[in-house]
Amino acid sequence: MYIRLSEAYRYINENEFYNHNAVVIDVLRATSTMITALYNGCRHIVPVKKAEDAIRMQKDMDLVSEGILGGEQDAKRISGFDLGNSPLEYTRDNIGRKVIFLSTTNGTNAIVNAKHAKKLYIGALNNASAVARRVAAGAADTIISCAGTGGELSVDDFLTAGAIIDRIKNMDQEVRLNDSAIAAQRLYQMFCGKLGKAMAGSLHYEKLKKLKFDADIEYCLREDIIDLVPQYNDGLVVK
């Protein structure tokens, strides 16, 4: 099995996903939010690129009663939306049995870019071991696609990829890695248990800190608290 890490979704063409499994990571915060929402009982998530898409789709699907609009623009809750992009808002009370239309820029782009994958898993630190088990069991060449920030490598996503890769390697020594995956794994091993320290100074992490999303960060950095791997199928993120 060959694991190829791509540091930012912009670096990889959608056609490269054919015949591969894929893991998409946007740990601060889109994929952490999706995993949390599904764990807390939402029916499914419709990831969309723009706020107006979320509003239109919610109306078209006649789901106003049980639909929730969630998401961020420039890291802040979109005006008129029920929820932002904080996983801590996606409690059982708020989203249980509901359909969520989630508008996030990077995370959604990264997922849609990987749509030709045979299986497309949603990964974060919260479910790192569960994702690793799924990848190892799949025994197919796998692309780990980081959303990144501003079209470039983001330290938070890169370290999360490292966490997942490290677990896969521990399960199967024979797995081959591309150089990016090797670098991410080594960086993760060095900062295991102090991931916040490794992220200090990085663009998106510091932006969230400045906006007082410290509780979100603390939550998103918790490894293996959720034993669930969402999958993307035909436009929906499901359990």
Place this chain on the structure above:
Amino acid sequence: MYIRLSEAYRYINENEFYNHNAVVIDVLRATSTMITALYNGCRHIVPVKKAEDAIRMQKDMDLVSEGILGGEQDAKRISGFDLGNSPLEYTRDNIGRKVIFLSTTNGTNAIVNAKHAKKLYIGALNNASAVARRVAAGAADTIISCAGTGGELSVDDFLTAGAIIDRIKNMDQEVRLNDSAIAAQRLYQMFCGKLGKAMAGSLHYEKLKKLKFDADIEYCLREDIIDLVPQYNDGLVVK
């Protein structure tokens, strides 16, 4: 000053170099070879993409007597060429006062891609501190462009970028880094003094090992043995 690291030249458009200084890195082995050749007294280096370009240009310039054909295809010396891409071949006896037509795939592509930079420096571990001093003194936003391998991040170039960035940061705490630069610096700090260990398993490093280029690797990994920063101007790499 803002330092932006690009993990592979393919990830960055040539127009992004306008109004920036740049450092191009292809540590195994093109930029190490260029630095060594200029240190050992060659007149200048003409980096070209293809073997036939080197042969044609050498003829066109009527420099057969003092011109040297050097370079690699698939890491091996090109048939009919005077030298390969091993820095250890570029001794004073072999190349003193001569013009070198150097054909290397990744290194040349990375240099040509960065041609719009205000100043374009040639970097490697051999001259890491010298490059860092030049960048810090330039006080201009700088793109560090790794050649990479096969269009992707290469651990050897990424660590070399980290070595240079770490030195720049030590000279000027105020320098701002993009996330890729932060990741490279942290990885370098963790593996400082044991860079070969960090490169173990990586694609290009292992390929050179397999081809018995151990002496080249050992040489290319030596930090700060040359106090010289080649520059690229109008198609030539000069002192």
